[in-house]
Amino acid sequence: SFVLTQAPSVSVAPGQTARITCGGDNIGSQSVHWYQQKPGQAPILVVYTDDIRPSGIPERLSGSNSGNTATLTIDRVEAGDEADYYCQVWDSSSDQWVFGGGTKLAVL
Amino acid sequence: QVQVVQSGAEVKKPGASVRVSCKTSGYTFVSYDIHWVRQAAGQGLEWMGWVNPNSGTTGYAQKFQGRVSMTRNTAISTAYMELSGLKSDDSAMYYCVRAFGGYGGNWGQGTLVTVSS
Numbered sequence: 001s002f003v004l005t006q007a008p009s010v011s012v013a014p015g016q017t018a019r020i021t022c023g024g025d026n027i028g029s030q031s032v033h034w035y036q037q038k039p040g041q042a043p044i045l046v047v048y049t050d051d052i053r054p055s056g057i058p059e060r061l062s063g064s065n066s067g068n069t070a071t072l073t074i075d076r077v078e079a080g081d082e083a084d085y086y087c088q089v090w091d092s093s094s095d096q097w098v099f100g101g102g103t104k105l106a107v108l
Numbered sequence: 109q110v111q112v113v114q115s116g117a118e119v120k121k122p123g124a125s126v127r128v129s130c131k132t133s134g135y136t137f138v139s140y141d142i143h144w145v146r147q148a149a150g151q152g153l154e155w156m157g158w159v160n161p162n163s164g165t166t167g168y169a170q171k172f173q174g175r176v177s178m179t180r181n182t183a184i185s186t187a188y189m190e191l192s193g194l195k196s197d198d199s200a201m202y203y204c205v206r207a208f209g210g211y212g213g214n215w216g217q218g219t220l221v222t223v224s225s
Contacts, residue, residue, distance in 0.1 A: 031210055031211075033210070033211035033212075035153075035212070042203055042215040042216065042217055042218050043153065043203075043212075043215055044215065045211065045212060045213055048208070048211050048213075049211075054213070086152065086153055088153075088211060088212075089210070090209070090210030090211070095167055096155055096157075096167065096169055097143065097145075097155040097210070097211075097212075098155070099145075099152060099153040099154070099155060100152075101152045102152045102153070
C-alpha cells in the first residue's frame, strides 16, 4: 500500500516558520490531510484536501502539495503549536486510509 | 453541535474480545462513514477500518481481517468495533472518527484498551 514518510521531529523558535513535510510517490496526485495531536488528546483535523482549513483553524497554518512532497506550514509559531502532526491520504488502490509516521514539533 | 462519544476504558485478558462503542449526535448518522483508528502508547496512528452506517458495508485493514468486526445501530446513532483474540500488542487507544470521504472530520475522545494477564 501507499507509504507516507515524515521526519520524526522538527524544532523551531517562537515566531519563526515551521515546515512539516510528508513524502510519498507522486503524492501530488493525491489529496493530503493533516492532523494535530497534543499530548493526551485526540487528533484534530487542521488541513484537508491539501490546503483547506476547517473553521476555527488559524490562518497561520497552511498546506501545499506537489510532486513527491506535501507540506504543512505553520507561520509565527507559538508555544501552543507544540504537538504531533500526522499526514494522511486515502489509498484508492486498497481503499484504506494511510497515515504518515508523525512529526513532533518542538518549540524551542 | 456534532458529538462523538466513546465508551470507557477496558481491561481484558489475552485471548478475550473487546467491544468499543461510539455514540454520535448532532448530525445525520447514516450520512457519514465511521472509521476506527488506534494508537499504541508513544506510537503513531494506525487505521483499522470503516463502516457505512447506512448500508452496514465494512472495509478492514488486512492486518485485522478475521479478527475485527465493525457494526452499527442506526436507531441509537451508535457504531461499534469489536476486536477478538486480543494480544498484548493490541493495548492501545482506540478512536472512532466521523469521516468526510477520505478524511476524518470529528474524532471521539478515545477508548483505552489494556490487554494484560
